[in-house]
Amino acid sequence: MDSIDRNIINNLQGNFPICEHPYAKVAEQLNITEKDLIQRIDKLLEQGILSRFGPMYHAERLGGGLTLAAMQVPEIDFETVTKQVNTFPEVAHNYARNHKLNMWFVIATEKPEQINIVIAEIEKQTGLHVYNMPKQTEYYLGFQLIV
């Protein structure tokens, strides 16, 4: 990764242009060619530095359901439960965290009412309680990392 890659990462975490030649427009701002920009994005995706390139949707406005959930998983069962939870296609992220509630994951569904169904199914499969922590207010979602 060189300074041009860093420039791409720092400038493209939002506001990608919606116009006929978006790559050309961004490339011009970054002082590189369109071809170079496309190749670099492709390479960053391939290297796994970028996980995705495109839109991030607002689940509720799209008519979908989204929530954060947590579980208290006995250490000895952690691997098994991780596998069980990650098998659900509705589970988007899953993190182990250093707390009594040690597993935290995001559930995204096509319809809001499916959230409770997925939670009930996870509880049934794992035999553990799932704490549902739905969002009430969003104060900030800039999510911009500088490299």
Add this chain to the structure above:
Amino acid sequence: MDTDQLLIEIIQNGLPLVSHPYAAIGKQIGLTETEVIAKLNNLIETGVIKRFGIVVYHRKLGYQANAMVVWNIPDNEVDILGKKLGQFKFVTLCYRRSRHLPDWPYNLYCMIHGTDREVVLQKIDELIEQCYISQFPHQVLFSKRCFKQRGAIYYSTSND
């Protein structure tokens, strides 16, 4: 499925890396480039698309430590503090969420990313000091492992 949904589905896995990406997308679902551009602008204006661009794997960029900091803030103060915390550059997300009494009294969540835990803890101290919130109980939950990180998929038809 209407064309908006088709469009949402087709681009959720990534924008084509070609000179005219919106024309390329349109071709797949029977829309012109102009129509795709108009529809996307509309989805952004109405907030259905909240961000359009690259999504980074923070760990690969040297952000090894990721903390979820949770606070128990009185209901009548949480909005003011939420907005305040969200203004700090290193706070990447800030939400109010439901409590689960008595197990989980926390209602304000911040995500903070940093190169290591020390850096993140310093930033948390900075937040507490500058927002005068030392009187409110808080907990720092560092992530130990990330098992799964991908964008949410809303239309199952495009699932693998």
